Amino acid sequence: MGEQRTPGHGAGVEADATAAAQAAGEAVAAVDVGGTRVKAALVDRQGRELVSTTTATPADLGAAAALVEAVTATVHELKRAAAEQGLTVTVGACGVVVPGLVDDTHGVALYSANLGWRDLDLVTPLETALGVPVGLGHDVRAGLLAEARWGGAQGSDNVMFVPLGTGIAGALMVDGQVLQAGGYAGELGHVVVEPGGPVCGCGARGCLEAVASASAIERAYAARLTSEEAPADRVTAERIAALVARGDPVATAVWEHAVSALGRAVVMAVSLTGVELVLLGGGLAQSGDLLLDPLRREVAGALTFQRPPTLARAALGDRAGCLGAACLAWDLT
Amino acid sequence: MGEQRTPGHGAGVEADATAAAQAAGEAVAAVDVGGTRVKAALVDRQGRELVSTTTATPADLGAAAALVEAVTATVHELKRAAAEQGLTVTVGACGVVVPGLVDDTHGVALYSANLGWRDLDLVTPLETALGVPVGLGHDVRAGLLAEARWGGAQGSDNVMFVPLGTGIAGALMVDGQVLQAGGYAGELGHVVVEPGGPVCGCGARGCLEAVASASAIERAYAARLTSEEAPADRVTAERIAALVARGDPVATAVWEHAVSALGRAVVMAVSLTGVELVLLGGGLAQSGDLLLDPLRREVAGALTFQRPPTLARAALGDRAGCLGAACLAWDLT
Numbered sequence: 001m002g003e004q005r006t007p008g009h010g011a012g013v014e015a016d017a018t019a020a021a022q023a024a025g026e027a028v029a030a031v032d033v034g035g036t037r038v039k040a041a042l043v044d045r046q047g048r049e050l051v052s053t054t055t056a057t058p059a060d061l062g063a064a065a066a067l068v069e070a071v072t073a074t075v076h077e078l079k080r081a082a083a084e085q086g087l088t089v090t091v092g093a094c095g096v097v098v099p100g101l102v103d104d105t106h107g108v109a110l111y112s113a114n115l116g117w118r119d120l121d122l123v124t125p126l127e128t129a130l131g132v133p134v135g136l137g138h139d140v141r142a143g144l145l146a147e148a149r150w151g152g153a154q155g156s157d158n159v160m161f162v163p164l165g166t167g168i169a170g171a172l173m174v175d176g177q178v179l180q181a182g183g184y185a186g187e188l189g190h191v192v193v194e195p196g197g198p199v200c201g202c203g204a205r206g207c208l209e210a211v212a213s214a215s216a217i218e219r220a221y222a223a224r225l226t227s228e229e230a231p232a233d234r235v236t237a238e239r240i241a242a243l244v245a246r247g248d249p250v251a252t253a254v255w256e257h258a259v260s261a262l263g264r265a266v267v268m269a270v271s272l273t274g275v276e277l278v279l280l281g282g283g284l285a286q287s288g289d290l291l292l293d294p295l296r297r298e299v300a301g302a303l304t305f306q307r308p309p310t311l312a313r314a315a316l317g318d319r320a321g322c323l324g325a326a327c328l329a330w331d332l333t
Numbered sequence: 334m335g336e337q338r339t340p341g342h343g344a345g346v347e348a349d350a351t352a353a354a355q356a357a358g359e360a361v362a363a364v365d366v367g368g369t370r371v372k373a374a375l376v377d378r379q380g381r382e383l384v385s386t387t388t389a390t391p392a393d394l395g396a397a398a399a400l401v402e403a404v405t406a407t408v409h410e411l412k413r414a415a416a417e418q419g420l421t422v423t424v425g426a427c428g429v430v431v432p433g434l435v436d437d438t439h440g441v442a443l444y445s446a447n448l449g450w451r452d453l454d455l456v457t458p459l460e461t462a463l464g465v466p467v468g469l470g471h472d473v474r475a476g477l478l479a480e481a482r483w484g485g486a487q488g489s490d491n492v493m494f495v496p497l498g499t500g501i502a503g504a505l506m507v508d509g510q511v512l513q514a515g516g517y518a519g520e521l522g523h524v525v526v527e528p529g530g531p532v533c534g535c536g537a538r539g540c541l542e543a544v545a546s547a548s549a550i551e552r553a554y555a556a557r558l559t560s561e562e563a564p565a566d567r568v569t570a571e572r573i574a575a576l577v578a579r580g581d582p583v584a585t586a587v588w589e590h591a592v593s594a595l596g597r598a599v600v601m602a603v604s605l606t607g608v609e610l611v612l613l614g615g616g617l618a619q620s621g622d623l624l625l626d627p628l629r630r631e632v633a634g635a636l637t638f639q640r641p642p643t644l645a646r647a648a649l650g651d652r653a654g655c656l657g658a659a660c661l662a663w664d665l666t
C-alpha cells in the first residue's frame with residue numbers, strides 16, 4: 001500500500017511542538033492524493049499542521065475501494081503519529097483532495113488520467129469507513145481556498161491561483177467563491193496563447209501549458225542547443241532559471257518567450273473574470289522575481305482599461321493542496 | 334428631458350392585454366438607461382411587461398441628480414400609462430440598469446464613457462425619490478440574469494451571454510452566480526484574439542471587439558472593396574450578412590474571419606470558466622444560423638477535453654436589459 005511513513009525521506013511525520021501545545025484538541029484530517037505522493041496532516045482551526053505524513057501514492061487506485069483504503073490508512077497513521085507525540089486530538093471531519101476532473105459539489109472524482117479512475121463516488125464510503133463527515137475536492141481549487149484562508153490571498157475576493165509545474169493548472173475565485181462549473185472551471189493551462197504553436201498533451205496546439213510550463217521550457221531550451229552544445233542530461237527548468245540569472249542568452253530567450261505567453265494568458269483571464277490578484281505557485285514560481293518582474297512588465301504593458309492585478313508568489317507552497325483539504329473538512333464541522 | 338413618450342416612434346407605450354388581465358396587481362418598475370434610448374416597463378413576477386415605454390436618452394446625464402430625475406420621470410410615466418390602460422398596479426420596487434463599469438454590489442455607476450459619468454451613487458437618492466427599494470446593476474449582467482430567469486438560459490448554471498453589436502460585451506454566470514468582480518468581470522470583447530491585429534477603441538490591438546463586432550465587420554468589408562466597388566453609403570453588418578447568405582466571396586471571407594475570432598474567444602472562455610451554454614445576442618445574432626453554424630464548427634474543432642458548450646441565440650432580444658432590471662427589483666421584494 002505504500003502507506004508507511006518515510007521518516008528518512010525528509011518528509012515523514014513532523015510535529016510542530018508550539019502548535020501542538022496550543023492545539024485545543026480539535027482537528028481535521030486532510031489528505032492530498034497526488035500523482036506520486038500522498039500528503040496528509042491533522043490540521044487545527046488556524047491552519048496549523050499538528051502532525052503530517054508524506055507517503056508514496058499506492059499503485060492501482062482506479063477503484064473506489066482502493067482509494068478509500070488508502071485514505072483510511074493515512075488517517076489512522078496520522079492519529080497514531082499524534083498519539084506518539086503525546087497529542088490528544090479529536091478528528092471531527094476529513095477532507096480529501098485529488099487531481100484531475102472533480103465534481104466538488106457532489107463529491108465525485110470524475111476522471112484522472114494519471115491515477116486511472118473514472119466516476120469514483122467517494123464521500124459515502126469514506127464517511128462509513130472513517131465515521132466522520134468527509135469533503136472531497138479538487139487539489140488546485142482547494143489549494144486556492146487554503147491560500148485565501150491562511151495564505152497569500154487573505155482579504156482578496158477575486159483571485160487566480162496558477163501552479164506552474166510540469167503542467168499548468170489554474171483555479172479562480174470571483175466574488176469570494178471558487179468557480180467550479182461541475183469541475184471544468186480554471187483550465188488556464190489550455191488557453192491557446194500561440195495559435196499553431198507546439199502540440200499540447202491535450203491535443204490542441206499552442207496551449208499555455210505547451211509553451212510556458214516547466215517541461216515546455218525544458219523542451220524549448222533543448223531544441224535551441226546544437227547537438228554539440230547539448231549536455232548528456234536533461235537541463236531542468238530550475239537550471240535554465242539559473243542560467244537566465246547569469247545572463248545566458250539562449251536561456252534568456254527561452255525564458256522570455258514563456259513569460260510573454262504567461263503574461264498574455266494572465267491578461268486574458270483578467271479581462272474575462274476581473275481577478276485582481278494572481279498567485280503563482282509550483283516549481284517555476286520558486287524562481288521568484290526572475291519570473292515575476294518580467295511578468296509584471298508584460299501584464300502592465302498589455303492592459304488598457306482593465307484593473308491591474310497584483311502578481312505574487314503563492315504562500316503555502318506544496319502544502320496548499322493538503323491545507324485545502326483541511327478547509328473542506330473544517331467547512332463541514 | 335426627453336422623457337415624453339414617443340408614440341409615433343415605433344416604440345412608445347404598449348400594453349399586453351392578456352398579461353394585464355392576468356396581473357395580480359403587483360409589479361416592479363424596470364428602467365434600462367442605454368446610450369441612445371431609455372427602455373422601461375412595469376414587469377410582473379412572471380417577467381411579463383404590463384406596460385412599457387421607450388424614450389430618447391436625455392443629454393447631460395453626468396450628474397446623479399439628472400439620472401435620478403430621468404429615472405423618476407420614467408417611472409411616473411409608466412404608472413400614468415398603466416392607469417390609462419385601466420391597470421391597478423402596485424409598484425413594490427424599482428430596478429435600474431446602466432452601461433459601462435458598474436459596481437452592482439454597492440449600487441454605484443462607476444464609469445460610462447458614452448454617458449459621461451463617474452462614481453454615481455444612485456441607490457439612496459433613487460429610493461428617496463421613488464419611495465421604494467431600488468436595485469442598480471449593469472445592463473449586460475442584468476440581461477444575463479433575465480435570460481436565466483425568463484429567457485434562453487433557464488435551467489443552466491454556467492452561461493456566457495455575449496451581445497454582439499457595435500461593441501462586444503459579455504457576462505458570465507458560473508455555479509448559478511453572475512460574476513461581478515467589482516464590475517470588472519465579463520470583458521470578452523477585450524480578449525486579444527489576433528495579436529498585432531486591428532487597433533481597438535480601448536487602445537490595445539487585436540481585441541475581439543476590434544475583429545468581430547458589427548462595426549469591425551463593416552470596416553473590414555469596406556477595406557476589402559476597391560474604390561470602384563465601394564458604394565456611397567456605409568455597408569451595414571446586416572447587409573454584409575445578406576451578401577454572405579447569397580455567397581458573395583468578399584463578404585464571406587470577412588464573415589469567416591470574424592466568426593473564427595469569435596470562436597477562439599468562446600473556446601478560451603470555456604477553458605477558463607467551464608461555461609456550458611453560450612447565448613449570443615445583439616444585432617449580429619439576428620443573422621441566426623449564418624453566424625451559429627460556422628461558429629459551432631469553429632468551437633467544436635478547437636476543443637479537446639473541455640465540455641462542449643451549447644451555442645444558441647439569446648431569447649429576450651433588446652428587452653434583456655430592461656427585464657434584467659426587473660430581476661434586480663424583484664430580488665428586493
